[in-house]
Amino acid sequence: xxxxxxxxxxxxxxxxxxxxxxxxxxxxxxxxxxxxxxxxxxxxxxxxxxxxxxxxxxxxxxxxxxxxxxxxxxxxxxxxxxxxxxxxxxxxxxxxxxxxxxxxxxxx
Amino acid sequence: xxxxxxxxxxxxxxxxxxxxxxxxxxxxxxxxxxxxxxxxxxxxxxxxxxxxxxxxxxxxxxxxxxxxxxxxxxxxxxxxxxxxxxxxxxxxxxxxxxxxxxxxxxxxxxxxxxxxxxxxx
Numbered sequence: 001x002x003x004x005x006x007x008x009x010x011x012x013x014x015x016x017x018x019x020x021x022x023x024x025x026x027x028x029x030x031x032x033x034x035x036x037x038x039x040x041x042x043x044x045x046x047x048x049x050x051x052x053x054x055x056x057x058x059x060x061x062x063x064x065x066x067x068x069x070x071x072x073x074x075x076x077x078x079x080x081x082x083x084x085x086x087x088x089x090x091x092x093x094x095x096x097x098x099x100x101x102x103x104x105x106x107x108x
Numbered sequence: 109x110x111x112x113x114x115x116x117x118x119x120x121x122x123x124x125x126x127x128x129x130x131x132x133x134x135x136x137x138x139x140x141x142x143x144x145x146x147x148x149x150x151x152x153x154x155x156x157x158x159x160x161x162x163x164x165x166x167x168x169x170x171x172x173x174x175x176x177x178x179x180x181x182x183x184x185x186x187x188x189x190x191x192x193x194x195x196x197x198x199x200x201x202x203x204x205x206x207x208x209x210x211x212x213x214x215x216x217x218x219x220x221x222x223x224x225x226x227x228x229x
Contacts, residue, residue, distance in 0.1 A: 001171075033214065035212075035215035037155075037216075043221075044204055044222050045155065045216075046219070047215055047216060047217045050212040050214075050215035050217070051212075051213040051215075054212075054213070056212060056217060057211075057217075090157075090215070092208070092214055092215055092216075095171075096157060096172065098157070099155040099156070099157070100154075101154050102154050
């Protein structure tokens with residue numbers, strides 16, 4: 001099983017700040033089948049990034065993904081009030097598909 | 109646009125079978141190239157992939173649940189379903205259905221709103 005680790009666990013920031021979230025895999029993620037999701041309380045996750053760096057439909061360009069192999073990053077260039085949420089990475093190339101434990105971005 | 113909606117009992121007794129359905133609206137479940145998946149989230153915890161199925165019936169399941177899980181498709185109802193046998197309290201969770209498709213390189217791009225399932229006597 002490809003175990004994903006996310007850091008930090010909690011990121012306390014202010015609106016307008018930039019955010020950098022990390023996702024590290026225990027095994028290389030083939031073909032960059034790495035996604036990022038945003039989840040707000042009481043809501044289903046929402047796909048932000050797929051293929052490590054492609055934005056999903058309707059996702060603002062302040063969200064960007066990068067990385068390859070075992071190290072991936074989600075960057076939010078300037079936090080808007082609606083961006084405070086939990087973010088999960090997921091690898092979906094090799095079964096079992098696995099999610100990271102999440103990074104909570106909260107308001108400082 | 110395409111929407112997914114989970115349905116099923118909110119309360120299941122220990123050792124019994126959890127059965128959920130996901131109805132696809134605004135599109136066809138037999139659309140080429142799509143898989144349909146189940147993901148769950150225990151209260152206050154992270155996400156766990158349960159399994160995914162293609163409209164042809166081909167499917168794959170999380171090995172940690174494989175012996176207890178079955179996933180099926182009913183194209184006539186535009187639905188896919190999850191059955192989880194011999195449930196325990198650790199199966200208490202929000203259960204989501206979601207679509208995987210070529211437009212998102214097979215990431216889960218559309219999700220249902222989720223349904224809460226509690227395992228308790």
